Amino acid sequence: MPGMFKFLTQMGRYFMLLQKVFSVPEKPSVYYKQTMREFVFLGLNSIGIITIISFFMGAVITLQTAYNTENPIYPKYLIGLGCRDSIILEFSSTVAALILAGKVGSSIASEIGTMRVTEQIDALEIMGVNSASYLILPKLIATLIFNPFLTLIGIIVGILGGWMAGTFLGVTTSEDFIYGIQYAFIPYYITYSLIKTVFFAFIITSVSAFQGYYVDGGSLEVGRASTKAVVYSSILILLFNVILTQLLLS
């Protein structure tokens, strides 16, 4: 029972924080500048890691699909098709979100947590600034807008990685692979992936910000909050992956 009480208390605090976050900004121009800054820190700075991971993920999917479909009854274009669908349906959104939960989530939790323990959040409150909104809303806007672009980059680079691995290592021909990625293509899969990305971006940013905002203590607690941010975001991403898949693909 104490565990349930604690869970409900935390949920209540989380939704109360969101209520504060979505209140009217004091000065939209200041929030705009802050949002542009977050586009760089949380968005542009994540392109590198998403590109690298997607490239190798695409390569591995292609090789594994090739080694598992060596039987001549399977057409060769299955390799490209498998790579495309795996990348679009799961890797570009869910796996990328798990990676971003580690990179962006821990960064958000530690940044806000450090501001809490060094009284910078108190300083904002004393000035009459809605600290929750000022610190979290620009991050939410930035990730909700930018993460879908990261997903699209992940899809393109992932398929490119698959094509390069497949053709350079000789497991498929370029023609077969390209035929495969065009075969029975369902555009809705992209929409599905982007919808998931938006949900995951919200989870990563809000859960991590929540962990950082309510840090109580010192640097040790900031570290713990950062870890909790990654763990809770990851679990919620996996849970919502199931829910959204059932809702969107059934």
Place this chain on the structure above:
Amino acid sequence: MIKINHLYKSFNGRVVLEDISVTFEAGKTNLIIGQSGSGKTVLLKSIVGLHEIDSGEIWYGDILFNKLDFTGKKEIRKEMGMLFQGSALFDSLTVEQNVMFPLDMFTDKTLDEKTDRVNFCLNRVNIINSNKLFPAELSGGMRKRVAIARAISLNPKYLFCDEPNSGLDPITAILIDALIKELTEEYSMTTIVNTHDMNSVMENGEKIIFISDGVKCWEGNKNEILTSDCDKLNDFVFANSLAKKLRSLK
């Protein structure tokens, strides 16, 4: 003027402040003194509304502050400036941006006007040619002075200082104390300073309250403090061996 009536504050059932009543006068440097853990910071944070009090009244002039809603408190907070123990400068902003922050947030001044005001405030606290530096590049004393400049940038009616000279050498500490006193008189602010530094008390103590274990034990000024018959206060004031010797000589 700030008036506190019968203020009580507890954390998880542990009473931290008990029946505090005091009036802090405008144009004076009001000091709250006491040992570490006596409840000074909790009192200061309760006065500025960072802690919700259990019962009692906090009056800012003729406004009952603790009964105001978030928006009402926000309006009063625009008239507050606060210097935190660790300065609480925003790490990601330069000195100039830190001091400009309240101006950006709450005024419609042009960039030139804001820059003029920032330079005026920085000059007033003797910070010169450091506008583009980040807080991490400043010494402890400089950080405190920048924090004071930020606190006075909007011409506040109320200035709160939590341990303004903690971690500073005696000479810098005296300079910070003198600066706070000068600014208080210059702008007719109601200034409340938390300190356990006896140099500050003897320099700035126009009005002093002594807190021990969350209870106000004594109230007076720097001239009366040496002749008090409050045992707890005497233990605090004459804590070191030199002070004890001087007292015995008297």
